[in-house]
Amino acid sequence: MTTTERTRTYWLEHAWLGTHVEPGVAVDVGADGRIAAVRTDVPAPPPGAEILRGLTLPGLANAHSHAFHRALRGTVQVGSGTFWTWREVMYSVADRLTPETYLDLARAVYAEMALAGITTVGEFHYVHHAPGGTAYADPNAMGEALIQAAADAGVRITLLDACYLSSGFGQPPDTHQLRFSDGTADAWAQRCSVLEERDHARIGAAVHSVRAVPADQLATVARWAEERRAPLHVHLSEQTAENDACHAAHGCTPTRLLADHGVLGPRTTGVHNTHLTDEDIALLGGSRTGTCMCPTTERDLADGIGPAAALQQAGSPLSLGSDSHAVVDLLEEARAMELNERLRTRTRGHWTAAALLRAASADGHAALGWDDAGTIEPGARADLATVALDSVRTAGPLPRLGAETAVFAATAADVRHTVVGGRHVVRDGAHTLVPDVPRALARAVAALRA
Template identity: 85%
Template structure:
């Protein structure tokens, strides 16, 4: 069932709505052709014919960094101890078993889980391009198209961040697992990526997997492709100190400095993680208006560290949030964790307001994915909404006017009651309207790719 906007004009009555700066009771939202046409406050009861959304309604949440196939790792990679690098070996095992059909099934289930969590748009950092061993499918974009179809069928928007992944490390050829990630050269990557087209629910962006996976002399090719397309460009940056050390050994500079030298930074670019930065790195990112996507639940799951989010924002970087490896899929938890991590690091409270954290999860996340027309409850914006219960055991009690604080610091994905995309209800009363049994879909898809 393609994700097309609701053609028939619809009116929603929001019991409480977060309007970007405050929570307003009794808000009526009119929708036509998938967009908000009017927002009216001061309506204490639903107008005739309006559909009532009880609870707190936010703009749809944007998950700015996802690897859909990592959903199959949940509950497996948490066994025992290890590091990011030992986790990566387990990840390779799952990647080796995926086909276009099994990838579609897994991604559809993972994206349906996201819809249940109030996520209306996902940034899919996609590097699993070819068959095991690097053999090309008849359609070189079979895996990417599987992801586009999965998002459409799960009812959410997607920015497919087609990722250049050409080497195993600085000067190293791809290993046996990475052969299916690589197009050989950045020019070959660009030629394949050119064949991908957007749709009503989909936009196409680019990604540099990391400075270790794209040779320095080829970084500019990826950046130029994104610039010509006016597309978002994402890059894993300084997630591990080992990568920083290797980059300095190979190039005499940090990964951030290397990206700056080759024209990768800028307002259309988002650095993911940015955990281990120097003061100069922070100034380069902020000064170039490069955004930063923080993924706190993955960064703590992999013991990566706590990134300098406050300093980055102070220097000019917009912050967005992602669930990355899907240790959990809960953008409210990502927002909460960013603040709570900083409290642990500094032993002080209140680095961001609840409103600022919600902006990272909504408007700024959508902007990082190239959807500048989403993430707000305002006329002209895409009619993507998320409603959170205010009567669960987690959210009951606080005054409704404190709904933003309740959403960020108490609610979880389990409190999402409704998810609306393009004016259509994808989740109604906690049930996915297109994938009625999401747990079974997840269990079957994961069983099919586990060894």
């Protein structure tokens, strides 16, 4: 196959093909943005091919994002505190968001993700209405801004529209949370049903947390997702205080409460899953409920280290997210999951580099409803991320150890190319759609401080 107006070829100097690194790989991409063929033993670029020097991975999936939290970077790191004190600062930023400012910020944040090799983002979205809870003329104006931002930045998105109804067990939403709430799960479902999927966007659901959705309304959210065969995500056991409050209100753990109301299952992903009992782990693994670990946020907020290895052994697939965007770097999230487990157990080697890359790519995409992405093989979406092997961090190791180099040495700064659906979104470290991403970020964040 030669490159034409309807097809193109990428030549990968080195490619991680799921189990090993292969030198000299040609990837032919059809007009539909999918991989038509993968040809190995191609020592030189074919005529007309686009050349990706370095190690090319499948595009990465950021399975848990709150785009507006990017405006907190550098601010919430001042002083001390807990998740709960951090949350007050977060609310102050959420109060200033409008559809217009959120579009500008999210576009820049998603462009930052593309620069980090991320080709799909799962946006856990709960800022739905105007301050005070008044609906915009378009009740989904904020969600539509996020979908448009992803298109502008050249990445795919799963909008995980979150049901958020209460400030705690039996407590109404506080002043800040009024703009998060639709009043009831039925009203939430009615609003979500208007959202439409697009080529680059899928619509999923989220239970913000067991403290934010009353137990008698959990099934409504689960049923909405089940009827649409959509992904369903939930913040789960992120803090011990939430577990204690759940025990006081319901006499059980949050995981048991979700299980009893039909929330767990193979299309559900628990985010964080930090403070779990042995029974919780068995419930999550036995139901094939996924686990999204967000190590850079979990350590930034001093939340703790979740039992990722035990969860995976029990049957819970692992994915990764950058959550509050203390940094945007899926390679760091993968590395941190392994290194956290080493600190917790004082033993090494809980996951291979290949397993960590799968969590950051194929399994992350599956958690977001994109089962046909995250691999370099015929029929998959042509999403690629190329890591330089000649930077100060990556120079030296043999190319056949590229997977280990990517996971344990490289950073997002080493990503040189990002291809989404066959389109070159990042070329030689520069975004092709959003000029000057740092300046776009600075302006968008400054607008929320005005």
